[in-house]
Amino acid sequence: MNLKRKDILSMASLAPEEIAIILEAAEPFKEVSGREIKKVPALRGKTVVNLFFEPSTRTRTSFELAAKRLSADVINFSPSDSSVVKGESLIDTARNIESMQADIIVLRHKAAGAAEVLAKSIHSSVINAGDGWHEHPTQALLDLFTIKEKKGELKGLHVAIVGDVAHSRVARSNIFALTKMGAKVRVVGPATMIPPYLDRLGVEVYYQMDDALSGVDVVMMLRLQLERQSRSLFPSIREYARLYGLTQERVQMAAKDALIMHPGPINRGVEIAHEVADSASAVILNQVTNGVAVRMGLMYLLSELH
């Protein structure tokens, strides 16, 4: 069972068969994380570099843990301070790291397409950990894994993605991932935050929560980025929370055993009500656990190439 590609840059570029391979590869590694000694030698002697141009604790920690549990040597590199300020380009920074014989580079960057630029310029494998608003494929993969774990099947499920879809790489990756695996996707949010032509991707667009959640099996909440307020995208947190916040009442509108998901970090009381975040149907913490497993599976598959 092999993934014949050097990089994981987007969900848009993955075939459904490849997605299935990745999800299957994650299974045994979930078990490893549950052991007393959370270690397997699969990536022993390999070097994994977390190249994070944008700050991130959870994603970086998740990749770091995943690599370490596979026995790889891990380096965390945050060029937001030194070399970029000194004017070094993304490609030059990466080539420097490649010259230290990095096997896998995990990249997070604020520019859409940054992972593509990197993957074309170096021989090391590149995993896109989030490039601007474009994609965050490992997030979508762990989301698929989580849904599959709880619901058994992805095909035919109704999934609602709620919030600032336009600026969300999590939304984009999930839209591609879920539609490829046969789920029915709808998005809900203020029109200022829904990009055009989503209907051409087979996605239904709603501007009101109360219409949108009826019969939905999975509700995926997106984090509201508060700085968007100054860009006239929404008038106030108060209004946003009132119109689009996931309250207990709104949860009742969805299907009976609907899953509540969120990529984190959550803004309690904004996009998700306090009690909803803590409720049994919120699998948010499962997502985090599965994230490590999926990333372990992915790095394992990529290392098979070298």
Add this chain to the structure above:
Amino acid sequence: MKILIRGAQVIDPGRTNQIGDIYIEHGKITLIELKPQGKAEVSTDMQIIDGKGLIACPGFIDLHAHLREPGFEYKETIATGVTSAVAGGFTSVCCMPNTKPVNDSRSVTEFMLRQAAAANKARVFPIGAITKRSQGEELSEIGELFEAGCVAISDDGIPVMNSLVMRRAMEYAKTFKIPVIDHCEDLHLSEGGSMNEGQVSTELGLPGIPNAAEEVMVARNIMLVELTKAQFHLAHVSTAGSVRLVRDAKARGLPVTAEACPHHFSLTDDAVRSFDTYAKMNPPLRSDMDSHAIKEGLRDGTIDVIATDHAPHAPHEKELQFDSAPFGIIGFETALPLTLNLVDEGVLTMEGAIAKLTSEPARVFGLSHGTLQIGADADLVLFDPSQTWVVDPAKLHSKSRNTPFGGWTMKGKVMKTIVGGRVVYDA
């Protein structure tokens, strides 16, 4: 120096479209003999160019190019720019003022003209800045710019956002009978955008520049033309809505003209899917519908002129993540074959296509070139309309390589370019 071009298809838009012989002497066209009987007086001091199978037409006139000098010589100089221009068949180039310093004064204009004279290839007609340092606030000394040799005014790469300033610029320019050119873009609507806002930008998660960002300003400018009756030229029109607005303005008899660039009728925003910065320019590549509207606009005369917006950038500037790369592609050497595609597609006749590059630009800017009349300056291009060639960016004559057409097979090759009776390019 005497030149005889023998047996070419002589196309002088609106005047001639027949096999003929062209005689050039002392830098002027002295005689055109159509359907020549071979009775021509051939002297030994004459350079004879065999025009069989070739088209001979006026040298192309580019109303919109960036020669980058002074200030950005690492991207292009006037010398390398005009070398690339003549390789593309352009004998006249109008260069934009977004140099460093901005061309808002006689001294910069004169410097550009001196550099062009030293390079001695294509003619250079500077376009002066509308406002001082193109800040969009105070008018530059347009009278002085005109006297120094500017043929039009513009603040291109950026729009004049303040409508009162644009109004005054239009009124003031009327004194000198030179057109005002605006790069139509509402900077608020386009804010942060790096490609067309559409399905592709939705899929790529790249901030988009909506059609409305251009159309809002096209409409504003047309309204100001109505108010001031000034001659106005719209740079690089890229959307269906803009074409519609210009068509309507012309129907009402307003002195509005428009240009389109080859990339806007040859590519769409699909070209950006791989995050290729060589397909990044402003205004951006738009959708299929817009591209069709541009072609329709060229066909029905709404769009008067084809211009390149030749915009060189160094490799280290373009080889970056998409949002950090500067806007712009080079265009002199691919303009002809891309324009000839329109002839193949039935959008334009051969004569009509040549007009968009010659007589029409001359008319819009009031230039005396763009014609093969007897006594006119001998600015000509000889091209083979059927020869194919592959675009190799490394072999182009510009200092920069930023073209999205690398590897494309083009049909239509410039064989010789003549400026003032001198062969300045020989393929």
